[in-house]
Each structure stands twice: as C-alpha cells, then as structure tokens.
Amino acid sequence: MYKSKLDYRSSHIDPKTVENYENSVYGKHSSYSRIWELEKGILLDIFKKNNLSNNEITYLDFACGTGRVISFLEDKVARATGIDVSQNMINLAKPKVHRSKFIVGDLITNGSLLQQQYNLITAFRFFLNAQPILREQAMEVLARKLASRGLLIFNIHGNTLSYRFPIVMLYRLFGKRLQQMTYFQARNLAIRNGLKISDYYGTGYIPKFLYPLFPHSFIAAFEKLISKTFLKFFCLDMIFVCEKDDK
Structure with missing residues (x-):
C-alpha cells in the first residue's frame, strides 16, 4: 500500500472500498484470510497465557471494521463493544455477531463516546495504515481507555524487516513508499x-503468493516453529501485547 496523504479515517467510508475489503482483501481464499487464521491461533494463545476469563472481560475492538476480530472474540468475553468511523463497515459487522454492541463515531476526536475503561482492547490493521499523527493520537486515547492491568493487543501488518524488505528498498529508489513499520517504531509508539x-x-x-501451494496445516506448523526463534x-505481521506502565 502506498503512503496516503489523506486522513486514514476517511479511507473506508466509500461503499465500494468496503465491499472490496470484505470480498477481496478478506475474501474466502485470500492471503490475508489465511493470515487471519494464524492470527486467531495467536489470540487464543494470548487468552490462555494471561488466564483471561470470559466472565471478567470488558472488551473494546477499536477500528473494528467489518467485525472480523470482534466476532471471533465476543464469546470469550463478558461484554464486547466495537467502534469504527464507517457506518458501511459496521453494517457488515452486525450480522456476524449476536451480542456485541457497535458504535459509529470517531473516538479520537470524541472520547466521550465511550465513558468506561476496558480490560481488553484490540486494534488490528489500523496503526500501519494511519498517518503518524493519527497513530499517536489513537495510541494515546487507547492507553487512557485501558484499565489498570488490562491488555491492549495491536498489530502491524507490514514489518519493514520481513520478506518485503527488498520491495521496500526498490520503492524507495523510485521515490515511492510502502506503508511499513519496524518493531522498534511500533514498540516506541506504545512506550x-x-x-x-x-x-x-x-x-x-x-x-x-506461496500460500496457495501449501495446506493450512503445514503453514501453521511452520509458522509456529519459526515464531519460537529469533526469526x-x-x-x-507483528502482534504486540501491551499493558500500562505504572512505574
């Protein structure tokens, strides 16, 4: 994705863009839908490792989009809320859930949309695409909405130092940029x-592009093995689990 000069919040308002996101980007056999299957396993690992109990968790899915993440997690929490600026996105999210609440609005400019704090917040596919100032504003708001000892889980789906690195460098030669962030940029954003x-x-x-050549079981096993090493x-796709630094 090219670096956008526009405010990312306006990027998924148009119905055609929303339709493409739902049916192409996350279509049944798309590469991102395969990655989502891997991400689901990681989310389950996070729940298990942190002993998250569904009768205790108040959950917010920030920039919830078409409901991919909240629909997966809503049965694992006590109460689930999704918020997004796009009514068209929310319209596609609603049929996927059975007890989640949705709010259409901009939490960054109107923090009063959500009065409470949450002990679990997710933000997927947001921070990479957002312009730098929006990243800072969003992280500041989410940190305020995170309860003490709560967890914020966010991802960066374009690591600079992944297999995309040669492409990133090639784009730079031609004066263009792919949206990308390093581990340290994402970590420092949280800090x-x-x-x-x-x-x-x-x-x-x-x-x-190699995903169609292998069964999901092989990819999942390979990824799990690699993820236990320095690689x-x-x-x-980097996934960060954060908590408040109460020092």
Missing part, C-alpha cells in the same frame, strides 16, 4: 503513550 510491551508474536513468514522479528 511514548505510557504502555509497555508484555509480549510479542510474529506471523507471516511465508510470502503471501520472529522478521515476520510480516
């Missing part, structure tokens, strides 16, 4: 806003 990284996961080591810092 600047009063959070600390309590855990880190990586997935997406196999180039996306986890060279994945495409």
Whole structure:
C-alpha cells in the first residue's frame, strides 16, 4: 500500500472500498484470510497465557471494521463493544455477531463516546495504515481507555524487516513508499503513550503468493516453529501485547 496523504479515517467510508475489503482483501481464499487464521491461533494463545476469563472481560475492538476480530472474540468475553468511523463497515459487522454492541463515531476526536475503561482492547490493521499523527493520537486515547492491568493487543501488518524488505528498498529508489513499520517504531509508539510491551508474536513468514501451494496445516506448523526463534522479528505481521506502565 502506498503512503496516503489523506486522513486514514476517511479511507473506508466509500461503499465500494468496503465491499472490496470484505470480498477481496478478506475474501474466502485470500492471503490475508489465511493470515487471519494464524492470527486467531495467536489470540487464543494470548487468552490462555494471561488466564483471561470470559466472565471478567470488558472488551473494546477499536477500528473494528467489518467485525472480523470482534466476532471471533465476543464469546470469550463478558461484554464486547466495537467502534469504527464507517457506518458501511459496521453494517457488515452486525450480522456476524449476536451480542456485541457497535458504535459509529470517531473516538479520537470524541472520547466521550465511550465513558468506561476496558480490560481488553484490540486494534488490528489500523496503526500501519494511519498517518503518524493519527497513530499517536489513537495510541494515546487507547492507553487512557485501558484499565489498570488490562491488555491492549495491536498489530502491524507490514514489518519493514520481513520478506518485503527488498520491495521496500526498490520503492524507495523510485521515490515511492510502502506503508511499513519496524518493531522498534511500533514498540516506541506504545512506550511514548505510557504502555509497555508484555509480549510479542510474529506471523507471516511465508510470502503471501506461496500460500496457495501449501495446506493450512503445514503453514501453521511452520509458522509456529519459526515464531519460537529469533526469526520472529522478521515476520510480516507483528502482534504486540501491551499493558500500562505504572512505574
């Protein structure tokens, strides 16, 4: 994806863009839908490792989009809320859930949309695409909405030091940029806003165009093996687990 000069918040308002996101980007056999299957396994690992109990968790899915993440997690939490600026996105999300609440609005400019704090917040496919100032604003708001001892889980789905690195360099030669972030850029974004990284996961080591050549079981086993080594810092999709730094 090219670096956008526009505010990312306006990028998924148009119905055609939303339709493409739902049916192409996350279509049944798309590469991102395969990565999502891997991400689901990581989310389950996070729940297990942190002993998250569904009768205790108040959950917010920030920039929830078409409901991919919230529909997967809603049965694992006590109460689930999704918020997004796009009514068209929310319209596609609603049929996928049975007890989640949705809010259409901009939490960054109107923090009063959500009065409470949450002990679990997710933000997937947002921070990479957002312009730098929006990243800072969003992380600051989410840090305020995170309860003490709560967890914020966010991802960066374009690691600079993944297999995309040669493409990133090639684009730069022609004066263009792919949206990309390093591990340290993402980590420091959290730290600047009063959070600390309590855990880190990586997935997406196999180039996306190779996914159709292998069964999902092979990809999942390979990815899990690689993620236990130092190579986890060279994945495409970085997943950070954060908590408040109460020092």
